[in-house]
Amino acid sequence: MLDLKCGKAPDINGLTAEHLLRSHSILPVILSKLFQLILLHKSVPTGFGYSYIVPLPKSNDCISKAMTCEDFRGIAISPIISKLFEYCFIEKVGEFLSTDSKQFAFKKGMGCNRAIYTVRQVVDRLWSIDLSKAFDKVNHQALLIKLIKRKLPVALLDLLQNWFKNSFSSIIWGQIFSYTFAIKFGVRQGSVLSPFLFAIYLDDVPTTRSLTSRSFIV
Numbered sequence: 001m002l003d004l005k006c007g008k009a010p011d012i013n014g015l016t017a018e019h020l021l022r023s024h025s026i027l028p029v030i031l032s033k034l035f036q037l038i039l040l041h042k043s044v045p046t047g048f049g050y051s052y053i054v055p056l057p058k059s060n061d062c063i064s065k066a067m068t069c070e071d072f073r074g075i076a077i078s079p080i081i082s083k084l085f086e087y088c089f090i091e092k093v094g095e096f097l098s099t100d101s102k103q104f105a106f107k108k109g110m111g112c113n114r115a116i117y118t119v120r121q122v123v124d125r126l127w128s129i130d131l132s133k134a135f136d137k138v139n140h141q142a143l144l145i146k147l148i149k150r151k152l153p154v155a156l157l158d159l160l161q162n163w164f165k166n167s168f169s170s171i172i173w174g175q176i177f178s179y180t181f182a183i184k185f186g187v188r189q190g191s192v193l194s195p196f197l198f199a200i201y202l203d204d205v206p207t208t209r210s211l212t213s214r215s216f217i218v
Contacts, residue, residue, distance in 0.1 A: 003087045004080070011079045012052050020080060035085055042158035048082040049166040051190055052177065076169065076190030086192035089156075096152045099199040135198060136186035140164045143187075143201050150200070 004017035020027065038044055055072040059065065090097065140161075147157060167183040187194035187201075 004084060009054070009075075009077050011077055012050055013047070013079065015080045017080055020084065031081070031084065035088055038085065038159065039155060042155050043162045044082070044085070044159065044166070046166060047079055048085070049163060049168055050180075051076045051078045051167075051169045051188065053077075053169055053171045053189075055171060055173065074171070074189070076188070078188065078190040083192050089193060090196065093152065093156060096147070096150050097196045097200065099203045134202075135189060135194070138186050138198060138201050140185070143197060146200055146203070147197075 004020060006017050006021070008016060010016045034045075053074040053076050055074050057067065058071055058073055065071075144157060144161060144164075147160070167188055168180050169183055170180045171178040187197050
């Protein structure tokens with residue numbers, strides 16, 4: 001549970017990382033049994049698929065400017081227990097989640113500064129890709145095919161497929177929740193596992209160019 005970050009917004013059930021970290025010592029044992037059952041049945045609890053989205057304005061000028069949907073970015077809040085399960089999932093199958101060294105996004109110790117430096121060094125033979133909103137456009141079946149090629153255990157593939165099929169969200173404005181809608185594309189925002197899955201989804205992009213042209217994902 002030490003990977004959970006404190007001070008975050010509560011999930012749809014009102015739970016936070018603090019609740020888990022300061023709970024009775026029996027809770028890790030109970031959660032361990034739950035996670036073992038999830039792997040055994042290749043299916044996550046329905047609650048793991050629910051999240052809510054908080055729209056935040058991109059600009060500080062929210063009074064004089066007429067706002068549109070494009071002026072907001074959504075912050076998705078996932079169930080805290082599902083996040084804990086994802087940390088365990090990553091620890092268990094981390095060997096299947098490695099990506100190409102040319103990918104800079106969602107990697108510890110890498111980011112924009114490293115990408116900018118690389119661009120300056122190899123600008124004469126570099127092409128890059130703008131991944132704006134790409135998180136929301138991932139095709140689930142294509143992602144599963146890529147995981148199959150990595151020889152991810154069948155039980156875990158079935159589990160992820162079940163999770164994708166049962167992912168739902170709603171938007172909160174003030175204290176009012178919108179209707180619930182299914183998430184049919186994209187990796188789940190607010191998820192611990194999603195950055196790894198997104199990187200895997202794009203991992204073959206750098207190899208689509210010839211050896212004379214280096215490509216980087218930023």
